[in-house]
Amino acid sequence: MVNILVSVNPDLASSIAIRYAGQISQFMEIALQPIHVKEPEQKGNLFGTGWVRHTWEQALAEKGEEEINLLIRTEKPHCPALAAPRVVVGERETEILRELQIGKYDLFMEGVLASFDEADFKKLVSSKLYQNAPCPAIVVKNLVSLQKVALLSYEGLEPAKFMDDVTDILRQLKLPLEVIHLVPRKHIKDLEVNEGGQNTQEFNNLVDAIGKKGLNFEKGQVLTGHPKDIADYLSRYGLVVCAVRNVLDKKSPIYTVLAFTPSPIFIC
Missing domain, CATH: 3.40.50.620 (HUPs)
Known part of the structure; x- marks a missing residue:
C-alpha cells in the first residue's frame, strides 16, 4: 500500500492529477488523500483572535469544501481510491508540509499544467514545499498513458x-x-x-x-x-x-x- 497525498483545487490540473493517480492504482494498491488549502485573500492578522478568527476560518473552509467536494464526486469514478478531502485554511506550503509530516505519506502529488517555462519549474522544485517534503513527489503535467x-x-x-x-x-x-x-x-x-x-x-x-x-x-x-x-x-x-x-x-x-x-x- 502506497499512501499518497494529492494537492487539489477546483481546476483542470487537479483533475489530471487524480486521473493519473487512478492509472497508478491499476498497478499497485494506493490510498489517495486529497488536501485543499484555502488561503486568505488578505494576508496578516486582520480578523482578530479567538472566536472571531475561528468563525472566519470555518466559513472559509466550508466555502472551499463545497468547491472541492464537487471535484471529488466528479473524479471518484476515475480513481476509486480517492478519499474524502481535507480542507484547511492557511498558507498552502506550510499546511501541506504539516499534513505530509503528520500523515507519514509515501508520496506527494499535484497537477501542474505544462507551461514549458524553465523559471517556473525551478521555482517549483526549489520551493519550501519541495525542498522540505519528507517524501518524493510526482508533478503531473499531462494525462499520459502509464506503461513504462x-x-x-x-x-x-x-x-x-x-x-x-x-x-x-x-x-x-x-x-x-x-x-x-x-x-x-x-x-x-x-x-x-x-x-x-x-x-x-x-x-x-x-x-x-x-x-x-x-x-x-x-x-x-x-x-x-x-x-x-x-x-x-x-x-x-x-x-x-x-x-x-x-x-x-x-x-x-x-x-x-x-x-x-x-x-x-x-x-x-
Whole structure:
C-alpha cells in the first residue's frame, strides 16, 4: 500500500492529477488523500483572535469544501481510491508540509499544467514545499498513458541515494524500467541516441545500484543533444524519475530537460 497525498483545487490540473493517480492504482494498491488549502485573500492578522478568527476560518473552509467536494464526486469514478478531502485554511506550503509530516505519506502529488517555462519549474522544485517534503513527489503535467518508466542518469548523480528514495515505490509499481543517461548539449542540432550506454560510467553506476535493490531494467540509452530535443524524446514515457532536490546546480541543463518534458516527473 502506497499512501499518497494529492494537492487539489477546483481546476483542470487537479483533475489530471487524480486521473493519473487512478492509472497508478491499476498497478499497485494506493490510498489517495486529497488536501485543499484555502488561503486568505488578505494576508496578516486582520480578523482578530479567538472566536472571531475561528468563525472566519470555518466559513472559509466550508466555502472551499463545497468547491472541492464537487471535484471529488466528479473524479471518484476515475480513481476509486480517492478519499474524502481535507480542507484547511492557511498558507498552502506550510499546511501541506504539516499534513505530509503528520500523515507519514509515501508520496506527494499535484497537477501542474505544462507551461514549458524553465523559471517556473525551478521555482517549483526549489520551493519550501519541495525542498522540505519528507517524501518524493510526482508533478503531473499531462494525462499520459502509464506503461513504462524512465530513470534518468546524469553527470554527478549519486545513484545509491537516488535508488534509496525511489525503490519502494518502483518495486510496487512493477512497470518496465529503462535507464536513460542524459548528455545535454545546446550546440548539437540532432539528437543522438546510443542504445546500450555501457561505456558511460554514470550509467553503469546507476545500473549497479538498481541491481543491488533487486530491480530489473529492460534497456538503457544515452541521449546526447539539445535539452529540448531530449525532453521531446522523454515524452514516450509514462513517468520520468529524476533526482533533483538539493543535487542540481542552479544552471544545470537538466532543469531545461525536465521543464520541457511533457510527461509526469517523479522528483526526489
